[in-house]
Amino acid sequence: MAARIMAALACILVMLRLSEAAVYKVGDSAGWTTIANVDYKLWASTKTFHIGDTVLFEYNPQFHNVMRVTHPMYRSCNTSKPISTFTTGNDSITLTNHGHHFFFCGVPGHCLAGQKLDLNVLLPASSTPLSDPPTSSSPPPPTTIPAAGVPGPSPSHAASPPSVMATRIIAVVALLVSLAFTNFAS
Structure with missing residues (x-):
């Protein structure tokens, strides 16, 4: 018993x-774009990100991409040496450690127009990353990336849906x- x-x-x-x-779709229904005038800073401030969460960038790969960059590159929209670049139009990225993760679109003018994102992943309750196993109907496994390891804005304390x-x-x-x-x- x-x-x-x-x-x-x-x-x-x-x-x-x-x-x-x-799993958070970046920009919600608008996705990753410049057309819908999405305020990605506001979008991120309404979420609380944790280790193991996945961010999904959905966009038209003919017009956009996703670059993971350092904090100085993020601030200046410098596309010269990204940490990584994603180009599928359906990029899943699992957040594997706490701190700030910086992304922007590397197409000229898009970052300056506001297509940039700073995700702050809160300190973990435990150090084991989470991941759901892929199913046969799921998209390719998400890419895992460490945080940029630099300071940024204060964390959001908004509750996740x-x-x-x-x-x-x-x-x-x-x-x-x-x-x-x-x-x-x-």
Whole structure:
């Protein structure tokens, strides 16, 4: 009986840990663009990013790209030596450590027009990165990158939107607890 309860509790802890990761589409429905006049600074300030979260850059690759850059490059929109460049139009990047992550579009004029993003990943509750296993219908596995390791604006303390996964996990947890107590009472 005690073994069942311990197994149920272990499952609960694993599921809660997995539910912490979130996926954020940069720019929400507008995506990564200059046309919709998205304020990416405002967009990022409404999110709370954690290690294991994924940011998804969706854009037309004929007109845009995504460059990960250092803080000085970000400030000056310098495209000369990016840390990495993404060009698929559907780029998933998993955030693997805390600190600021700097991105912009490297197409001339786009960064200066505001197509730039500073994500601040909060200090982790634990040091283990999170990742969901890919499924056969999912896009290519996300790219993982470390933070730029430089100072930036203060972190956002806005709450992340609730996820469907979290709701499912809560339901499973309730079921497991109910089964544990039913078996315990028997």
